[in-house]
Amino acid sequence: MSDALTISGLNCFYGEVQVLHGLSLTLKKGEVLCLLGRNGAGKTTTLKAIMGLVPARAGSIKLGERQLTTLAAHDVPKAGVAYVPQGRRLFAEMTVAENIEIGLMTRAKGKATRDAVLDLFPLLRDRLGQRSGTLSGGEQQMLAMARALCLEPEVLLLDEPTEGLMPSMIAKIRETVAKLRERGVSTILVEQRVDAVLSVADRVTFIENGRARETVSVEALRADPAFVQRYVGVG
Amino acid sequence: MRGGNSSAKVFLLHIAVIGILFALNFILPEYHHGVLARVMVLSVVAMGYNMLFGYAGLLSLGHAMFFAAGLYGAGLTAYHFGWAMPAAFAAGLVSGAVLSLAIGLLALRTTGVAFMIVTMMFAQVCYLLTFYFSEWTRGDDGLVLGQETRRLFIGDFYLDLTHPATRYMAALALFSVVLLITLFIVRSAHGRVLVAIRENEERTKMLGYDTFANKLVAVVVSGVICASAGAAYALLFGYVGSSFASVQYSILPLLWVLLGGAATTLGPFVGALFMYYVVDITSSYTSAYLLIVGVALILLVLYFPKGILGTIRERWIRWLP
Numbered sequence: 001m002s003d004a005l006t007i008s009g010l011n012c013f014y015g016e017v018q019v020l021h022g023l024s025l026t027l028k029k030g031e032v033l034c035l036l037g038r039n040g041a042g043k044t045t046t047l048k049a050i051m052g053l054v055p056a057r058a059g060s061i062k063l064g065e066r067q068l069t070t071l072a073a074h075d076v077p078k079a080g081v082a083y084v085p086q087g088r089r090l091f092a093e094m095t096v097a098e099n100i101e102i103g104l105m106t107r108a109k110g111k112a113t114r115d116a117v118l119d120l121f122p123l124l125r126d127r128l129g130q131r132s133g134t135l136s137g138g139e140q141q142m143l144a145m146a147r148a149l150c151l152e153p154e155v156l157l158l159d160e161p162t163e164g165l166m167p168s169m170i171a172k173i174r175e176t177v178a179k180l181r182e183r184g185v186s187t188i189l190v191e192q193r194v195d196a197v198l199s200v201a202d203r204v205t206f207i208e209n210g211r212a213r214e215t216v217s218v219e220a221l222r223a224d225p226a227f228v229q230r231y232v233g234v235g
Numbered sequence: 236m237r238g239g240n241s242s243a244k245v246f247l248l249h250i251a252v253i254g255i256l257f258a259l260n261f262i263l264p265e266y267h268h269g270v271l272a273r274v275m276v277l278s279v280v281a282m283g284y285n286m287l288f289g290y291a292g293l294l295s296l297g298h299a300m301f302f303a304a305g306l307y308g309a310g311l312t313a314y315h316f317g318w319a320m321p322a323a324f325a326a327g328l329v330s331g332a333v334l335s336l337a338i339g340l341l342a343l344r345t346t347g348v349a350f351m352i353v354t355m356m357f358a359q360v361c362y363l364l365t366f367y368f369s370e371w372t373r374g375d376d377g378l379v380l381g382q383e384t385r386r387l388f389i390g391d392f393y394l395d396l397t398h399p400a401t402r403y404m405a406a407l408a409l410f411s412v413v414l415l416i417t418l419f420i421v422r423s424a425h426g427r428v429l430v431a432i433r434e435n436e437e438r439t440k441m442l443g444y445d446t447f448a449n450k451l452v453a454v455v456v457s458g459v460i461c462a463s464a465g466a467a468y469a470l471l472f473g474y475v476g477s478s479f480a481s482v483q484y485s486i487l488p489l490l491w492v493l494l495g496g497a498a499t500t501l502g503p504f505v506g507a508l509f510m511y512y513v514v515d516i517t518s519s520y521t522s523a524y525l526l527i528v529g530v531a532l533i534l535l536v537l538y539f540p541k542g543i544l545g546t547i548r549e550r551w552i553r554w555l556p
Contacts (some may be wrong), residue, residue: 091434106443183321
């Protein structure tokens with residue numbers, strides 16, 4: 001597998017506080033890479049740095065051969081990276097259809113993409129006229145993912161997509177991530193639930209104090225739960 | 236995004252409002268005829284303000300400068316250089332466009348309260364400039380545009396804006412054009428992006444939209460709309476004075492938009508009309524009319540928290556734009 005996204009020596013700061021210290025990782029094409037680590041380890045900051053929301057003071061982020069750190073934040077999605085943030089952040093006053101539409105407007109193949117996205121989330125078809133703020137948590141998560149997928153991304157960044165969802169919804173989210181992998185979408189998943197990681201990820205990178213400490217396959221993680229105990233403190 | 240049926244209803248509603256205002260020209264008593272002409276022009280300022288505040292979520296306290304840019308752009312060229320009405324009106328529009336572009340490029344580097352304060356500061360500068368250049372503007376005394384300045388001859392065609400009916404129709408023409416342009420913009424892709432920016436700018440950026448560019452376009456469109464009202468005001472009512480550049484004319488559009496319903500196309504007109512008549516009626520009974528106006532506003536906020544049309548849309552007529 002070739003690399004979809006490569007991060008090398010990334011340094012990021014919030015004000016004068018350094019949060020990422022030379023972080024490096026690689027996302028292969030068509031794989032699901034999970035970032036695991038304690039709260040405050042730098043997982044969400046890594047995703048935000050990829051999207052250009054937190055500026056990189058040093059290091060590089062490459063999508064294929066294209067350098068992302070030189071792009072304006074609004075050009076990163078156009079380059080092929082979509083981001084579903086923690087807490088979904090939908091346009092609550094807009095309907096489901098309007099949320100999807102706004103995701104589609106920067107794409108030429110509007111209708112075909114819309115149909116493909118709704119095929120992934122058939123439940124949303126029945127809710128098209130409903131205000132997104134009135135959807136259940138699981139439905140909101142689906143809509144947030146649907147809206148991001150309207151960008152037809154090569155790389156999808158998911159920040160704790162199963163947070164606060166009931167088990168049936170978590171299963172649907174996992175199922176969707178698996179389907180996206182089959183379609184060749186590379187995914188970086190930030191997740192706190194180890195069971196979710198084991199069921200959907202290909203590899204896991206452990207983040208600690210703003211550094212990528214170790215990357216292991218899911219099989220290795222299953223075989224040795226001590227990894228989780230060491231970097232996440234549970235297990 | 237919305238169904239064709241809803242779009243037809245929306246369009247017909249706006250045409251009906253324009254039609255009713257047209258018919259009122261022939262039946263209103265003289266006093267109300269004049270009031271409505273003035274309200275239509277002022278509600279254009281509110282429509283411009285609504286574009287920025289209601290749709291893009293940018294709270295400005297400096298829109299008097301855009302109104303004044305149009306007012307002085309048209310007024311000074313007509314008064315000092317004797318420009319004909321169309322040229323003077325165009326000068327007002329250009330003044331508004333240039334000023335709003337410059338202000339947008341600077342003020343949009345800030346957000347929230349800082350944006351509000353920066354726009355207010357620039358507006359104060361513009362207000363003070365009207366005194367600084369009082370040789371040209373005559374400050375608070377202002378300039379009165381003579382009857383001959385407000386007449387236009389094109390061959391056999393003769394337009395006299397000092398005539399009440401002509402003035403009313405000119406005000407209606409401006410109101411109608413701006414209303415339909417506003418409707419078109421808010422239902423266009425750009426309008427939807429503005430709403431997305433209002434709801435969550437960072438998220439909008441993450442969907443690939445250049446939010447700065449979209450906000451800049453909104454500031455310029457808003458500024459030009461306000462300037463068109465200023466230019467029309469100068470030519471229709473024949474007076475250009477510093478008071479129109481004061482902070483009061485930055486606050487009034489905000490009030491009209493909040494009363495009528497932010498992010499509703501007809502709300503600015505409803506708010507301006509309501510406010511004008513509440514002040515007009517109460518001031519004829521007592522000098523303490525602001526007290527009554529205050530009570531009326533409190534009641535309105537209690538029962539119509541999203542403004543008159545905003546609340547009607549939320550509770551009863553969901554398709555209202």
